[in-house]
Amino acid sequence: MGQGLAAGFVALAIAGLFFCSGRPDRRPAEVQTEEDAFARRRRAMISDQLASRDIKDKKVLEVMGTVPRHLFVDPGSRNLAYEDYPLPIAEGQTISQPYIVALMTQCLELRGKEKVLEIGTGSGYQAAVLSSLVSSVFSVEYHPALAAASAALLKKLGYVNVQVRAGDGFFGWPEEAPFDGIIVTCAARRVPESLLAQLAEGGRLVIPVGETDDVQRLVRVRKVEGKPVEEEITLVRFVPMLGADRKK
C-alpha cells in the first residue's frame, strides 16, 4: 500500500517534470514567428529609444519590455507599433510615442504601492504600463467608445487592477481620491484645480499644459505641504483636453 502510494507519487512527479520542461508551444508557427518578431522590436525599442536617452528607471524599462504595444494600436499600424513616434487610434486620437510614455511614467516616481489616476485612457497602453508598476490604476476617457474598447482590451490581457470610466477627466475621479500620482495624456490649457485637489500630499501630477494645440510644456507638479510646486520637464505636443477645460 505504502509502496504503491510512493510509486504513484514518483509517477506523478515524473509526469510533472515532463509537462513542465517539455511542454510544446501549440501556437501556430506563423503566430509564434509574428510574436517573436514583435518581442524583438520591443527589445530594440527599449534599448534604442528609451535606455539610450534619459529613461533610467529600471522598472519602467522592464515593464515597457513586457507590454504588447502592438495590440493597443490599430491593426493597420501594428508593424509600426514599436517605432519612435505616436500613432493614430480611434476617434481621431493618438497613442503617444513610446519615449513620452516612458518619460511621463518615470516622472511619477513610482515605487509599487501607489494609487494612480490617468486622464485620457485612449488605447489603454499607458494604463497597461502603469498597471504593472502600482497597486491600482483609475483611468478616465472622454469618448465612451474608446473607454469601452480599452476597458475590454485591458481585461482580456489580464490588467485587472485598472478601472476605466467614460467622462470628463477635467474633474478627476473624486470618489477614489486622493491619488499618489496623476498622469494627464491630453493637453490642458491650465492645471485643473480639481486634479490638484485630488493629489495626495507628496503626490506627483504629470501634465502637458499650454494655450496652443501645437506645443505645450510638460510639467510635474508636486504637492508639498498642501501647495503645488511646479517644474518643467520638456516641450511636447498632445491632443487637446476636451470638455470643461476648453470652455473656460
Ligand code: SAH
Ligand atoms: N494614454 C493614451 C493616449 C491618449 S490620447 C494611450 O496610452 O493610448 C489622449 C486621450 O485623451 C484621447 O483618447 C482623448 O479622447 C482623451 N481625452 C481628451 N479630453 C479628455 C477629457 N476631458 N477627459 C478624459 N479624456 C480625455
